[in-house]
Amino acid sequence: MQTIFDTLINSFVENRVGIAENFLSPQLAGDLKNNLIQLFENRQMQSAGTGNSEQVSHDKAVRSDVIYWLDKKHNDVHENAFFALMDAFILHLNNSCYTGINGYEFHYALYKTGSFYKKHIDQFRNNSSRQYSMIIYLNTDWVAGDGGQLSIQHAGQAAQEIDPTGGKTVFFKSSELEHEVLVANKPRMSITGWLKRD
Ligand SMILES: O=C(O)CCC(=O)C(=O)O
Numbered sequence: 001m002q003t004i005f006d007t008l009i010n011s012f013v014e015n016r017v018g019i020a021e022n023f024l025s026p027q028l029a030g031d032l033k034n035n036l037i038q039l040f041e042n043r044q045m046q047s048a049g050t051g052n053s054e055q056v057s058h059d060k061a062v063r064s065d066v067i068y069w070l071d072k073k074h075n076d077v078h079e080n081a082f083f084a085l086m087d088a089f090i091l092h093l094n095n096s097c098y099t100g101i102n103g104y105e106f107h108y109a110l111y112k113t114g115s116f117y118k119k120h121i122d123q124f125r126n127n128s129s130r131q132y133s134m135i136i137y138l139n140t141d142w143v144a145g146d147g148g149q150l151s152i153q154h155a156g157q158a159a160q161e162i163d164p165t166g167g168k169t170v171f172f173k174s175s176e177l178e179h180e181v182l183v184a185n186k187p188r189m190s191i192t193g194w195l196k197r198d
Pocket residue numbers: 109117122135149150164179180181190192
C-alpha cells in the first residue's frame with residue numbers, strides 16, 4: 001500500500017499535481033461506484049454549492065454536479081474501507097512530509113451529461129483548513145471524446161488536462177492551483193475530498 005501512497009506523493013512533489021492510477025483497488029472503486037449509482041437512483045444526491053456551510057450558494061452557472069457526503073455514521077462497509085485507506089494514507093503523509101493533517105471530508109460527485117465546474121480554488125476565503133484536494137475517479141470506460149477533463153492551471157504554462165479515468169487519483173494543494181471541470185459528455189463519477197488541518 002505504501003508504494004501507491006509514495007507514487008501519489010512523489011508525483012505531487014515533482015509536479016505539484018500528484019497522480020496515481022489504481023489508488024483504490026478495482027474492487028473498492030466498483031463498490032463505491034455502485035453506492036453512488038444507488039444514491040442517485042434513490043434521489044439522495046443534491047446539487048452542490050460553493051462556499052462553506054455558513055456561506056453556501058447554489059449557482060448552476062458555476063457548478064452543476066450533484067453530491068453526497070460520505071460519513072462513518074452510515075456504517076457502510078465500502079465507505080468504511082475507503083476511510084480506512086485514507087487514514088493509512090494520512091498517517092503515511094504526516095510521517096513522511098510533516099503535513100499535520102488531522103481531518104478530512106469526502107463526497108461522491110456525479111456530473112450528469114452537460115455538467116461542469118468553472119474555474120475555482122478549493123480553499124475557502126474565510127477558512128483555510130482545507131490543505132490538500134483529492135479526487136478519485138470511478139468511471140470505468142472513459143474515452144477522449146467524453147470530455148469532463150480536470151483542467152489545472154499552472155503559472156505561465158498551458159493548462160494540464162487530466163482525463164477522469166477509473167481508479168485514477170489526483171492530489172494537489174487546495175490553496176494554490178486554480179482548476180475547472182470541463183463539460184462532461186456523459187455521466188462522470190468521482191469521490192472528491194479535502195485533507196484538513198484545523
Ligand atoms: O472532479 C474533479 O475533477 C474536480 C472537482 C473539483 O474541483 C471540486 O469538487 O472542487
